[in-house]
Amino acid sequence: xxxxxxxxxxxxxxxxxxxxxxxxxxxxxxxxxxxxxxxxxxxxxxxxxxxxxxxxxxxxxxxxxxxxxxxxxxxxxxxxxxxxxxxxxxxxxxxxxxxxxxxxxxxxxxxxxxxxxxxxxxxxxxxxxxxxxxxxxxxxxxxxxxxxxxxxxxxxxxxxxxxxxxxxxxxxxxxxxxxxxxxxxxxxxxx
Amino acid sequence: xxxxxxxxxxxxxxxxxxxxxxxxxxxxxxxxxxxxxxxxxxxxxxxxxxxxxxxxxxxxxxxxxxxxxxxxxxxxxxxxxxxxxxxxxxxxxxxxxxxxxxxxxxxxxxxxxxxxxxxxxxxxxxxxxxxxxxxxxxxxxxxxxxxxxxxxxxxxxxxxxxxxxxxxxxxxxxxxxxxxxxxxxxxxxxxxxxxxxxxxxxxxxxxxxxxxxxxxxxx
Numbered sequence: 001x002x003x004x005x006x007x008x009x010x011x012x013x014x015x016x017x018x019x020x021x022x023x024x025x026x027x028x029x030x031x032x033x034x035x036x037x038x039x040x041x042x043x044x045x046x047x048x049x050x051x052x053x054x055x056x057x058x059x060x061x062x063x064x065x066x067x068x069x070x071x072x073x074x075x076x077x078x079x080x081x082x083x084x085x086x087x088x089x090x091x092x093x094x095x096x097x098x099x100x101x102x103x104x105x106x107x108x109x110x111x112x113x114x115x116x117x118x119x120x121x122x123x124x125x126x127x128x129x130x131x132x133x134x135x136x137x138x139x140x141x142x143x144x145x146x147x148x149x150x151x152x153x154x155x156x157x158x159x160x161x162x163x164x165x166x167x168x169x170x171x172x173x174x175x176x177x178x179x180x181x182x183x184x185x186x187x188x189x190x191x
Numbered sequence: 192x193x194x195x196x197x198x199x200x201x202x203x204x205x206x207x208x209x210x211x212x213x214x215x216x217x218x219x220x221x222x223x224x225x226x227x228x229x230x231x232x233x234x235x236x237x238x239x240x241x242x243x244x245x246x247x248x249x250x251x252x253x254x255x256x257x258x259x260x261x262x263x264x265x266x267x268x269x270x271x272x273x274x275x276x277x278x279x280x281x282x283x284x285x286x287x288x289x290x291x292x293x294x295x296x297x298x299x300x301x302x303x304x305x306x307x308x309x310x311x312x313x314x315x316x317x318x319x320x321x322x323x324x325x326x327x328x329x330x331x332x333x334x335x336x337x338x339x340x341x342x343x344x345x346x347x348x349x350x351x352x353x354x355x356x357x358x359x360x361x362x363x364x365x366x367x368x369x370x371x372x373x374x375x376x377x378x379x380x381x382x383x384x385x386x387x388x389x390x391x392x393x394x395x396x397x398x399x400x401x402x403x404x405x406x407x408x409x410x
Contacts, residue, residue, distance in 0.1 A: 001218075001220050001261060001264065002218065002219070002220045004264065005220040005223050005224055005264055006220070006223075007282070007285035007286075008227065008264070008267070008268065008271075008277075008282070009223055009227060010285060010286055010287075011277055011281050011282070011285070011286060011287050012227060012230075012231070012277070014286060014287035015276075015277070015287045015291035016291050016298055017230075017231060017234060017236075017276065017291065017294060017298060017299065018227065018230045018231070018234075018298065018299045019298065019299065019300045019301060021301055022230060022299050022300050022301045022303060022304050023223060023226035023227060023230060023299075024226075025301060025304045026225070026226040026229055026230070026304060026307060026308075027216075027222040027223075027225070027226050029304075029308055030215055030222075030225070031215050031216075031222075034308075035215075075310075075312040075313070075314050076312075076313065076314070076357070076358075078357075091199075093197065093198050093199030093200075093343050093345070094196060094197055094198075094199075094243075094341060094343055095196065095243055095246070096259065100310070101310060104215065105215055105225070107209070107210065107213050108210060108213065108217075108258075108259065109207050109208055109209050109210065111259045112204075112207075112208075112259070113198055113201075113204040113255065114204040114205050114206060114207045114208070115207045116198040116199065117198040117199065117200065117201040117202070117204045118202075118204070118207070119199075120199045120200060120345065120387075120398045121199070121200045121345075121384075121387075121388055121392075122393070123393070123396060124393060126207055129206045129207040129208075129209070130207070130209060136395070137395065138395060139395050139396075139397065140393070140395055140396050140397070141381075141396075141397045141398075141399070142396070142397070142398045142399070143379075143399050144199065144343065144398060144399065144400045144401070145401065146341045146342070146343060146400045146401045146402070147313075147341060147357070147360060147363070147377050147401035147402075147403065148239075148313040148360060148361075149357050149377070149379075149401050176209070181207075181209075
């Protein structure tokens, strides 16, 4: 693949379509600036600031944009809240739609057949693959990202974190907890 | 199209395999593919749905056996050739042999980078009032276009509830085929797990899709 891809880049460069330095800049942004740490900041802020949380749930794009986020979000970000009775999960059964701006590029498993096939039919089985077991009565809501709306899960704030700073709370927020295939870290792990 | 990309509900693919400490890219070429695809899209060579449709059109065995970024590379090559930006002979030669076809928005340079780091807006002015409102019962149409659609097979023919109106958006089914943006109302429609998967389905499950108005009938 490496040769094939390099050949294509040579053609696109020689034909004057792209400047390789501009490609470098895109790649650098995804490798260094845009990743799940951005989403973790959003979640930690929502856990600490009830007014922000309300704003986030009402209009995700507007709330996140106001945070002065490192990569600007698009118009259609929707935050969905986990509660003791409801667990949310995000999938894209048709391709790989994912909230790049707040979570970075999606992991391989998110884009691969096992997850895309099974998340909408057997989400508890999928959660089991991640080592997560939910109470039998918890309602599970799976959001299939079939249009340009993008979803981020607002996980439940772990107990035992009263008085924690936003920065410390953000360290509990895993990427998978914002996709809904995981839960935040145990506070004992970062205390 | 009823392709293998439409995977919701299929069995037999096995367990999900999370990778601890997964890198952003697994090889340098993956990053180049991602960046080239974004750059050419930003230059106006194609839109996001044309890019998706090119991957959906890959032969099923290729789609299923190729890594994610390999699919992007193959889809991109096909799109470049079909749209006249690169000749098939150039792909074989590995170098430019013909004059370039001008890009709608010009060469992708360092100055263009900021533009792709901001996600574009797909919202458009509505052409008419929304046909449905939250709480309405709707049935996903039983349609099987051979062209691009974002209505997954597993909901077709099933009844759900409109939960949210997400605004009026560019319609993938037409914009993928250069038939215009044709803006349509977009709804979050929720289905009971057992409506989709029968009595053996998980009773605690609800699944929603983002459905464009032409995908829905009142129920």
